[in-house]
Amino acid sequence: MERLEVKRVNHRFGFTEILKNINFSLNKGEVLSIVGPSGGGKTTLLHLCANILDVQEGNITNTFASSAFAFQEARLLPWKNTIDNIALGLIARGENRRQSIQKAQEIALKFGLTEDDFDKFPKDLSGGMKQRVSFARALVLKPSLLFLDEPFSALDIGLKKELQAILIKMIANKEISILFITHDLMEAIRLSDVMLLLKADPGHIVKEFRFDVAQNKRDDRYVYGKSAEILQDEEIINTFELELK
Ligand SMILES: Nc1ncnc2c1ncn2[C@@H]1O[C@H](COP(=O)(O)OP(=O)(O)O)[C@@H](O)[C@H]1O
Ligand SMILES: [Mg+2]
Known part of the structure; x- marks a missing residue:
């Protein structure tokens, strides 16, 4: 069984305690989100889970067959064009170059890029286009586990909905498991x-919190309704007060 398990994890930067006694597990096919205010240690926790940072105390076991990461900023290689950026991970894991390019082109189109964009470099792409490339680069790998660090924060509402719809379809088809970090409560409730x-x-x-309505059955009414309900919760109010500095 593919699973990510986090047990009694503590983390410090210098003398500052960043994370304390974190415990959770993520099973195959699940979407687990971690919601909290900025500076709360969310990115640190995700980096520990993705093995980008070393665990200092506690244990993290990840038995997912493969994983990919989409960051808040697109982090594209400036000297590679759109298709080469997307194909990067495929080629890095030894897949045939021609097939990798073909897969990259197919997914680029699916993510709303056009053939005109294929040989553009990141400097010539808008922020939204870059984020499409970043998502395509993660998903072309068909990861069994996807790490998402606030990937929608900088996007306009149209593109946000479009990329979320792609994920929701993959979730419905049981194609992916996701560990999703965000400060956006509604986004977490939706996904x-x-x-x-x-x-x-x-x-x-x-x-x-657990949501038992399937993601592809959640409309805006459900999301707004749940948000309103959850915003009555004492812990939520206390936690997010920190945002209102
Ligand atoms: N490499 C680092 N060295 C020292 N402090 C760090 C480092 N990375 C993050 N921090 C600090 O850790 C805290 C949590 O940061 P972060 O995990 O990025 O939170 P979030 O993603 O919730 O905004 C912040 O106070 C941040 O300044
Ligand atoms: Mg962060």
Whole structure:
């Protein structure tokens, strides 16, 4: 069984305690989100889970067959064009170059890029286009687990909905598991099966919410309704007060 398990994880930067006693597990096919205010340690936690940072205390076991990461900023290679950026991971894991390019082109079109964009370099792409490329680069790998760090934050509402719709379809088809980090409560409610609330200083999990309506059945009314309901919750109010500095 593919699974990500986080047990009693603590993390410090210098003398500052960033994360304290983090415990959760993510099973295959699930979308788990971690929601909390900026500076609360969300990115740090995701980097620990994705093995980008070394675990100092506690344990993280990841038995997913493969994973990919989409960051808040697109982080494209400036000297590679759109298609080469997307194909990067495929080629890096040894797939045939021609097939990699072909897969990259197919997914680029699916993500709303056009043939005109294929040989553009990142400097000639808009922010939204770059984010499309970044998503395509992660998903072309068909990862079994996808790590998402606030990937929609900088996007306009149209593109946000479009990229979310692609994920929701993949979730419905049981093609992917996702660990999703965000400070946006509504976004988390729209996409996750399980939502953990991370309170800051040091980051610790104070509450767990579960949503049992399938993601592809959640309309705006459901999301707004749930948000309103959850915003009555004492822990949510306390946690997000930190945002209102
Ligand atoms: N490499 C680092 N060295 C020192 N402090 C860091 C480092 N990375 C993050 N921090 C600090 O850790 C805290 C949590 O940061 P982060 O995990 O990025 O939070 P979030 O993603 O929730 O905004 C912040 O106070 C940040 O300044
Ligand atoms: Mg962050």
